[in-house]
Amino acid sequence: MGRVWKLGDNINTDVIIPGRYNVTTDRTQLAKYCLCEVYPDFSSQSKPGDILMGGHNFGCGSSREHAPSSILGNEVKVVIARSFARIFYRNAVNIGLPVLICEEAVLNTESGQELDVNLETGEIRNLTTGRSFQSEPLDPFIAKIVAAGGIINYIESQNGQLVY
Numbered sequence: 001m002g003r004v005w006k007l008g009d010n011i012n013t014d015v016i017i018p019g020r021y022n023v024t025t026d027r028t029q030l031a032k033y034c035l036c037e038v039y040p041d042f043s044s045q046s047k048p049g050d051i052l053m054g055g056h057n058f059g060c061g062s063s064r065e066h067a068p069s070s071i072l073g074n075e076v077k078v079v080i081a082r083s084f085a086r087i088f089y090r091n092a093v094n095i096g097l098p099v100l101i102c103e104e105a106v107l108n109t110e111s112g113q114e115l116d117v118n119l120e121t122g123e124i125r126n127l128t129t130g131r132s133f134q135s136e137p138l139d140p141f142i143a144k145i146v147a148a149g150g151i152i153n154y155i156e157s158q159n160g161q162l163v164y
Helices: 027-031 066-073 086-095 103-107 140-148 151-157
Strands: 002-006 051-054 078-081 099-101 114-117 123-126 132-134
Touching (some): 027 066, 078 103, 086 099, 140 151
Parallel strands (some): 051 078
Antiparallel strands (some): 002 114, 123 132
């Protein structure tokens, strides 16, 4: 269960974490500047389990992992969007940040509302309005990567072999 921080369409990686802060890969440091230009208090006011929500093409822009890392550093439970830039989607999965596509939930949810998200089934319940939405659940292989905390942890747990 978490509070929604809603963003619009075409949120690029420089909006998520401005390039001037990409001098480290430490998630704790990156987290301090996550969304600093659109939600200046995001890092200090977000709570573990909060949810980012975006429109179309979330995470467009550069291919660096800093953007999903800064989100994960703030202990965001999931990012839900109408669509994701492909490179952001893969980077998010590779570091263990769950991402779901659900246009109906995005269109019918506002910032500050509370959601309960089941990553296994893809069910999204808006606890503020009582509405429920259905996203595609995570692909079983992607779910294993996310559950392990990212692709490196997953491969290590499989004795160095990529097991589907």
